[in-house]
Amino acid sequence: MSKSTFIICEKSYLIRKGLISIIEKIPDTRIVQQFDSEDEIKNLGNFESDFIIINTNLLNTKTQKILQKISNTSAGGMGFTQIISLSQKSEFKEINWVEYINIDDSQNIILTKLKTLIGNRKTDNPKSEAPDEISKREIDILKNIALGLSNREIADKLFISAHTVVTHRKNITRKLGIKTVPGLTIYAILHKIINIDDTEQIKS
């Protein structure tokens, strides 16, 4: 499962630590990086994260452009990085702030704000999570993959379309955590779906 990642930009050590301890209360989150000076903000573009929480007192006209750019480029296929302000005022109007966290917010308010953002982001980027049990049909496909058949050959043999074979293959890989044909072959042998001798016949 993918974790929600955060970058925190704030001068004050105490505020940073406080914020981190709140974020750590939310399951499946990770702090990627912390920045505490105006100078370091320049490097923001080198990191990827789902969220950036930044105090605007760390921004200047140059770095605000960097931040603007980040909020407009998608990170690792997971959608845009969302920028959260750590101050009420928003002089930097060009940045698309998704939320404001105030210094006097209670822990519950901050938790609610962050959980809502994480929740929205997850529904915007849904990742199908099916049960890991491998189906009978998939075992059929797996057997033929392990025997060295191509997608086309499997499709012809089982009277299904090549496209369906590809879909099955993707599901098998996701469920087993094995991506390559030799890897799947070992799995098939260990689970007695095929015999070692079967594979040797193909190679000779």
Next chain:
Amino acid sequence: MLITKNIKMADVIHMNYFTLSVLNRFGIELGFGDKTVAEVCKIENVDVDFFLEIVNAFVDKDYFPKKQLQTFSVKLITDYLRKTHYDYHQIKVPEIESLIEEMVKACYSEKENLVLLKKFFNDYKQELLNHTNREETVVFPYTIAIEDAFNSKTLDNSVFDLMETYSIAIFQNEHENIEEKLFDLKNIIIKYLPQPKNSENCHKLLYALFSLEQDIIDHSRIEDKVLVPKIREMEKVITKRFGEKK
């Protein structure tokens, strides 16, 4: 945490001991006392900025060094990549091989499972060797020729001919995902292999596989995200120069 010039070199290792491989590739030996990263690099004649980019990218997979790394020479980058290949073939792969071999030896029942594992890794080793050989004999020499042409004021037709036969776009296409099989092997051992009696060797093996996989992912990222874009830009400039000449 970002590694910077003024951090003690010893702390870099304390932070993530996998960095020992990186230090080794830069020829940095242990025993540096309380010297900082900058001081050690100076003594060992290592470009400290390059070291920092490489080591930061190595410890933090979210650190995308493309911008700074672009400023370093192709020679410097490919030298590091070559040393990494050498490290795989001379140290990391043989280590895994001998661990598997020990497991096979110590095993009495269901030996065939481990023999299967051994064969899988053997095939992988050959694949890795082909992969790195191709890079060292074709790709890296090409990138260095491109850099030389880019830096030289005169236009040499031989580069033009070279670019007719090969390009970094071809490499980008043919560059295979070489860490996938390690990922599979790890999962097979963790999830599916009937556990041998002495799990100690098995754990050592997993540890070595994790280490090699992480290293190769980092290595390939430098090839794909740093070397490729850098050469692509240079190719563009060279092509333009030839266009102006005609």
